[in-house]
Amino acid sequence: MTSPHAGTKEPRYDVLWPLSRKAVKATAAAPRLPDLNGKTVCELWDVIFRGETIYPLVREYIKARFPRVKFVEYSQFGNFHGAREHEVIATLPAKLRAHGADAAIVGIGA
Amino acid sequence: MLRAAAVVERLGIPTASIISSAFLKQAEVVKQGLGVPLAIGVYPGVPMLDSEEELRRKVEEVLAPGLLKGLTGDAPKEADKNSEAEPLPGTVVFSGSLQEVQEYFHRQLWTDGLPILPPTRERVAEFLAYTDRKPEEVLRAIPQEGREASILSIAINGVMAGCRPEYMPILIAVIEAMVDPVFRIEDCGSTPGWEPVVIVNGPIVKELAFNFGQGMMRFGRQANTSIGRFVRMYLRNICGFRIPPGAGDKGSIGQSYLVAMAEDEDSAKAIGWPTYAQDQGFADDENVVTVRSVISSTGPMYSGGTRAVDHVQLWVELMCQSFTYWAYTGFKTGVWNPLIVAGPGVARVIASEWSKDEVRRYLHANIKVNAKQVTHYARVASTPTFSLERYVAEGILPPEYTAASDPERLVNAIIKPEMIGILVAGDPGRNQSRAYLCNHIQGAPVSKAVRLPQNWRQLRQRAAH
Numbered sequence: 001m002t003s004p005h006a007g008t009k010e011p012r013y014d015v016l017w018p019l020s021r022k023a024v025k026a027t028a029a030a031p032r033l034p035d036l037n038g039k040t041v042c043e044l045w046d047v048i049f050r051g052e053t054i055y056p057l058v059r060e061y062i063k064a065r066f067p068r069v070k071f072v073e074y075s076q077f078g079n080f081h082g083a084r085e086h087e088v089i090a091t092l093p094a095k096l097r098a099h100g101a102d103a104a105i106v107g108i109g110a
Numbered sequence: 111m112l113r114a115a116a117v118v119e120r121l122g123i124p125t126a127s128i129i130s131s132a133f134l135k136q137a138e139v140v141k142q143g144l145g146v147p148l149a150i151g152v153y154p155g156v157p158m159l160d161s162e163e164e165l166r167r168k169v170e171e172v173l174a175p176g177l178l179k180g181l182t183g184d185a186p187k188e189a190d191k192n193s194e195a196e197p198l199p200g201t202v203v204f205s206g207s208l209q210e211v212q213e214y215f216h217r218q219l220w221t222d223g224l225p226i227l228p229p230t231r232e233r234v235a236e237f238l239a240y241t242d243r244k245p246e247e248v249l250r251a252i253p254q255e256g257r258e259a260s261i262l263s264i265a266i267n268g269v270m271a272g273c274r275p276e277y278m279p280i281l282i283a284v285i286e287a288m289v290d291p292v293f294r295i296e297d298c299g300s301t302p303g304w305e306p307v308v309i310v311n312g313p314i315v316k317e318l319a320f321n322f323g324q325g326m327m328r329f330g331r332q333a334n335t336s337i338g339r340f341v342r343m344y345l346r347n348i349c350g351f352r353i354p355p356g357a358g359d360k361g362s363i364g365q366s367y368l369v370a371m372a373e374d375e376d377s378a379k380a381i382g383w384p385t386y387a388q389d390q391g392f393a394d395d396e397n398v399v400t401v402r403s404v405i406s407s408t409g410p411m412y413s414g415g416t417r418a419v420d421h422v423q424l425w426v427e428l429m430c431q432s433f434t435y436w437a438y439t440g441f442k443t444g445v446w447n448p449l450i451v452a453g454p455g456v457a458r459v460i461a462s463e464w465s466k467d468e469v470r471r472y473l474h475a476n477i478k479v480n481a482k483q484v485t486h487y488a489r490v491a492s493t494p495t496f497s498l499e500r501y502v503a504e505g506i507l508p509p510e511y512t513a514a515s516d517p518e519r520l521v522n523a524i525i526k527p528e529m530i531g532i533l534v535a536g537d538p539g540r541n542q543s544r545a546y547l548c549n550h551i552q553g554a555p556v557s558k559a560v561r562l563p564q565n566w567r568q569l570r571q572r573a574a575h
Contacts, residue, residue: 015214017198017202019348021257022196022256023257024143024251027145029147029185030119031124032181033182034182035182046111047493049130050157057166061178082443089113101118103124104118104123105125105181106126108129108153
């Protein structure tokens with residue numbers, strides 16, 4: 001607290017910023033793939049919000065435009081959210097490498 | 111969900127994430143906290159409410175084109191635009207009268223809608239005097255904005271919430287518990303709208319005048335009330351869980367902050383039961399803080415009779431009525447922790463016959479849920495592929511859940527007896543108890559010892575004069 005406002009007896013308060021520093025290491029996005037033909041797209045799913053219906057439709061849509069794209073279905077990676085989240089995420093890099101992942105679709109946040 | 115996408119993107123693999131339109135604001139907050147620009151394909155609306163035809167149309171017309179653009183188009187560029195412009199910790203950001211400070215903090219979304227005490231340097235220093243730890247010490251960088259949970263930030267938000275300086279060791283222990291990965295602070299803004307509750311044990315309960323008796327969960331006692339408020343203030347300011355016009359807190363309806371609980375340890379010891387903290391492995395004379403989520407509570411559980419079973423059977427019935435809808439969340443995750451606040455008089459009757467473990471075993475064996483019904487609840491809420499068979503096959507549930515095949519069979523709502531917490535507190539002059547349920551793995555109970563400063567006694571004596 002500092003001196004009162006000029007002309008009043010009401011005190012003034014010098015207040016500190018109530019947040020804290022962001023400890024975020026910024027990373028650039030990975031380069032995109034203009035042509036998905038011949039590429040492998042991996043699916044990661046948190047097993048909620050109708051992904052069992054949505055992913056096949058997405059697959060169908062992308063294959064119609066890039067017929068030689070290959071999909072690795074979500075069942076290969078496990079549920080990355082929930083009971084085994086940390087374990088599943090820890091295994092992701094190795095699994096993605098093993099499947100030769102060029103891109104990934106991740107869902108579903110709703 | 112975006113955290114998984116960030117892991118993949120950091121491997122140099124482009125991603126596109128599926129987000130429904132109502133979650134875009136929260137996604138922006140999370141992306142900034144992750145520090146990774148992420149491409150998003152939007153699903154318009156709520157997938158659980160759309161017909162098959164509507165869902166197909168939305169995927170083909172909006173979502174799939176968005177995902178494809180995210181993988182093949184320009185790389186997303188939006189990083190955190192604001193952090194470089196932010197003040198340094200400890201910076202004076204505003205000067206004004208009490209009313210002007212309130213208005214400024216409201217405009218910045220730094221308050222919970224109630225007036226705050228101004229966090230002046232002098233007042234914050236009073237809090238910092240109650241810890242041997244340095245203000246710049248960081249417990250962990252925490253989701254979802256990726257901010258540092260520093261000792262200084264705890265003191266500042268403690269001031270704002272109306273805490274007393276001597277609560278500082280408890281506030282630190284609370285945040286230590288909440289930043290523990292087991293607690294999953296990143297899920298504090300999930301749609302069920304759960305709320306953390308703090309439980310305090312040890313000699314500090316009496317020393318700081320916590321209410322553990324009649325009206326223990328009411329606003330009105332400074333220690334209980336202001337520490338409860340501090341928790342929500344911290345989640346808001348440091349984690350970034352804000353309701354509109356902010357973003358980040360997606361509690362669909364939500365609930366407001368809970369005052370801190372404290373145990374009536376004299377009553378627990380008098381009946382020969384270990385305290386709640388002793389159940390967590392702490393010594394009798396240790397000061398301990400536990401933080402756990404509350405997704406729902408029973409109504410008041412009035413029980414009568416002179417036998418243990420008279421009371422515990424009534425708990426079974428009321429916990430069945432209040433909690434079993436939510437059992438599927440435990441079945442999906444393998445974690446489901448109810449807490450019973452047992453009235454001291456009721457606890458005395460039960461303890462004359464049963465140990466706490468016997469109470470737990472009875473509740474575990476008798477709180478049942480219909481398998482078909484719980485499967486239905488899971489499928490309409492979020493998980494159309496839910497089946498008990500799958501979670502048993504994945505090892506998340508024990509085999510007993512599929513030992514029979516009758517879809518109408520009754521299964522245990524509580525997965526293991528040891529998941530049940532029991533705390534003695536409330537009105538000793540009434541035969542009432544109440545139970546509180548955690549939100550499965552989100553806000554699972556975490557306990558931490560309270561570390562008092564070396565000069566605690568001198569500080570307390572000085573404050574008394």
